[in-house]
Amino acid sequence: DGGITxxxxxxxxxxxxxxTLSCEQNLNHDAMYWYRQDPGQGLRLIYYxxxxxxxxxxxxxxxYSVSREKKESFPLTVTSAQKNPTAFYLCASSIQSAYxxxxxxxxxxxxx
Amino acid sequence: GIQVExxxxxxxxxxxxxxxxxxxxxxxxxxxQWFHQNPWGQLINLFYIPSGTKQNGRLSxxxxxxxxxxxxxxxxxxxxxxxxxxxxxxxSGSARxxxxxxxxxxxxxx
Numbered sequence: 001d002g003g004i005t006x007x008x009x010x011x012x013x014x015x016x017x018x019x020t021l022s023c024e025q026n027l028n029h030d031a032m033y034w035y036r037q038d039p040g041q042g043l044r045l046i047y048y049x050x051x052x053x054x055x056x057x058x059x060x061x062x063x064y065s066v067s068r069e070k071k072e073s074f075p076l077t078v079t080s081a082q083k084n085p086t087a088f089y090l091c092a093s094s095i096q097s098a099y100x101x102x103x104x105x106x107x108x109x110x111x112x
Numbered sequence: 113g114i115q116v117e118x119x120x121x122x123x124x125x126x127x128x129x130x131x132x133x134x135x136x137x138x139x140x141x142x143x144x145q146w147f148h149q150n151p152w153g154q155l156i157n158l159f160y161i162p163s164g165t166k167q168n169g170r171l172s173x174x175x176x177x178x179x180x181x182x183x184x185x186x187x188x189x190x191x192x193x194x195x196x197x198x199x200x201x202x203x204s205g206s207a208r209x210x211x212x213x214x215x216x217x218x219x220x221x222x
Binding site for chain 2: 043088102106
């Protein structure tokens, strides 16, 4: 079955460490996205990529980095510069940006 | 950027009741979607509806683009309909991606 796989589901990070969240899709979608969700709030866009080897900052990109070396993969690194990284992270993809989105099941990151 | 406002923020229904959720947006759009987030956090795409009306079973949605609002109708609600419903929109005037509203928390009581 086609879909988006995010791993791990739960991740604990010590302060000062970088961590990388995985996002893989087999839908043959060109566009991929990373969103952050804080408790009781909507989703905010971190980064997006419309084609391989290209990506753009979203509304809250500071403290995050991404790469898009393959069409299927769009990993997100949460760096030590992100001051409040504890959140629920959701990856999505779409055929192109003006089409319906499919979301992964998310990664819950906690800083300990 | 585009502003997306949803109402009501919270809604409690008895099983079998009907409901209407509203989404207002501040600019013309080329993309508008409704999502349901279940208690485990999974977001399910309900409708891609930048204009017009669509129906899927007990759910239907209408977007009136000229008046900048969209409505999600839930008929004969079931306890499994509980969760958060998000509206998200992207402005047709720029290359910006989806902006999400703050959601409507729906609780359906048995």
